[in-house]
């Protein structure tokens with residue numbers, strides 16, 4: 001093999017490894033915070049690693065969120081379809097539990113996303 005070919009092969013391998021890591025980080029990184037959006041407004045932000053139970057209220061409706069062992073989950077709700085309750089618990093950045101009837105969104109975000117307040121406004 002020529003020296004040029006070896007350099008080309010090494011470059012391709014390096015690019016492949018870098019894109020693999022970028023993809024993995026973007027898709028599978030564990031989040032660190034849970035944000036709760038009701039009717040388009042961020043109402044609460046919790047640490048994903050502090051266990052708690054929280055009742056999200058939207059008028060007469062509610063969803064009960066639990067944060068446990070680094071996962072967020074909806075365990076109870078008064079919506080008719082119960083999609084949010086049946087959805088599996090989430091812990092990765094960008095994952096969401098959405099309750100359409102109650103206009104409630106639970107989303108996992110990373111620690112360095114400090115632009116939450118601007119979304120709320």
Ligand SMILES: [Zn+2]
Nearest residue numbers: 077079084099
């Ligand atoms: Zn629901």
